[in-house]
Every structure is written in structure tokens, then in C-alpha cells.
Amino acid sequence: MGSTAKGILAGALALALPILLQVALEPMLGDGFLLALLFLAALVPGFGVALVWSGGAPWRLAAGALLMMAVPFASLGMLDARVLGPVPTTTLEAALGNGLAAGFRLADAAPDAALQRIVNASSTHRPTDQRNRRGPPVTERGTFLVAPVLGSGWSQADPVRLVVVQDLDEAPARPWAPSGGVLKLLPDRLRQAAVRQALAEAGLAMAPDILIARWVANPDWARVEAALPLLWLYSGALAVWNVLARGTEQRGGR
Incomplete structure (x- = not known):
């Protein structure tokens, strides 16, 4: 060489x-x-x-x-979603225990449009600099469509463990595809606040380890x-x- x-x-x-x-x-x-x-x-x-x-x-x-x-x-x-990791075809229960996957193709679950909510969320935090010093408070705001993804055995008493989110500040609301899967989203305070607000408005309990994702027709292509x-x-x-x-x-x- x-x-x-x-x-x-x-x-x-x-x-x-x-x-x-x-x-x-x-x-x-x-x-x-x-x-x-x-x-x-x-x-x-x-x-x-x-x-x-x-x-x-x-x-x-x-x-x-x-x-x-x-x-x-x-x-x-530049990224708001996971792009590294496998995208297996699996059940909702198995998917929730797979921390390495970037997303999943789900055969037994889909977003529940009857329980979806549109929320105007806000989140305030104090960002840290490279020396780990906290700066002044910063407030973010956004509008989101949030829907729980529920399996066949789910009941109202069960906590929601997977939700899918659309950022309505980026694009108008779209209907959920009848089949597909999810691409995991990266941690984001504003999205997390939107999910908490949406589930509370729908009267649903939120699991502590809830997974926030994007519903897509093809998770492999969505990752690309x-x-x-x-x-x-x-x-x-x-x-x-x-x-x-x-x-x-x-x-x-x-």
C-alpha cells in the first residue's frame, strides 16, 4: 500500500x-x-x-x-434513532427484552389508534458543558402523536411497555401502517415528557422501562x-x- x-x-x-x-x-x-x-x-x-x-x-x-x-x-x-444492531422478526414480549436490537418486525402487535393522543409537551433541563458544569435552564416544546403498541394479551390494568411517536413539528400526522415494526428512538427528554403526558391523558400506566420508538413499514430501510x-x-x-x-x-x- x-x-x-x-x-x-x-x-x-x-x-x-x-x-x-x-x-x-x-x-x-x-x-x-x-x-x-x-x-x-x-x-x-x-x-x-x-x-x-x-x-x-x-x-x-x-x-x-x-x-x-x-x-x-x-x-x-444528526441521529434520532438507533442505526446499529440487528432487526429481528419477533413477538412483542421477546422484543422488549432485546436491548441490542436497533428495531423489530412485529407480527403480533400494532399501534392502538383508539388510545393515541396528540399532546403539546414541554421539558426544562439544565444542560452540562464539557467540564460537567450546569448551565441556565433550557425549555424545549413540541407537538407529538403518541400511541401505545399493545399485544393480544394486554389488559387495561397492565402498564404500557412500548409506544410509538410521530413528531408533528416535522411532518403532519400519518395513519399507522397496518403491519410493520419499530425503530428504536434515542433518549430524548422532550419525547419522554410527551409520552408521559399522552399516557396519563389516556388513563394508561407507563412501565418504568418503557421503550419509545418509531412505527415503520420496513425497519431495515428505516434504519438506512x-x-x-x-x-x-x-x-x-x-x-x-x-x-x-x-x-x-x-x-x-x-
């Missing part, structure tokens, strides 16, 4: 590391201090790659270092659609890095 090819590969891996770490760990850790610390640590290899492989000219070094830092930060918040903005960002970054890394080839040819 030539020097330029090694540089391009090193850059591709360095760009991917913080992005993949964020995508893989956010469903388990949330967006707290530990994930932020790991994310910042994952940026370090990118600076080393930029210093070694971006061609030697000062402007190339600066552009390479900026690329390695800016792209991972730009990727934050959710990841597309991130894939486009990464592809564009690779194209820019390809130009910068070829500076080493030009320098070596002199």
Missing part, C-alpha cells in the same frame, strides 16, 4: 472513530458527561493523522486538523434512512481528506 493510500485509510478511520463511538454508546450512556469525555478522547487520533498525513504545508495542516475536529462535532445530533444524513457528511469529509492527504504524495515527488 502506497503512502497516499495509507494516509487516506488513516484519515477514514480517524474520522469514523468518534462518530461510531457516539452512535454505538449514546443509546446506553445518553448524552451525559461520560460520553462527552469519551468523544473528546476519540478526537485525539485525528489530530495525529492530520499532522502526519495532510501534506506538510501549513494551510494543509490547519485544514486537516479542522476537518478532523469539525466533522465529528457536526455529526452530533435515519443514517443517511450521517453517511452523506462522512462521504463529504472523506472527499476533502482525499485531497488533503494527496499533498504527501506531491511533497514526496519533489
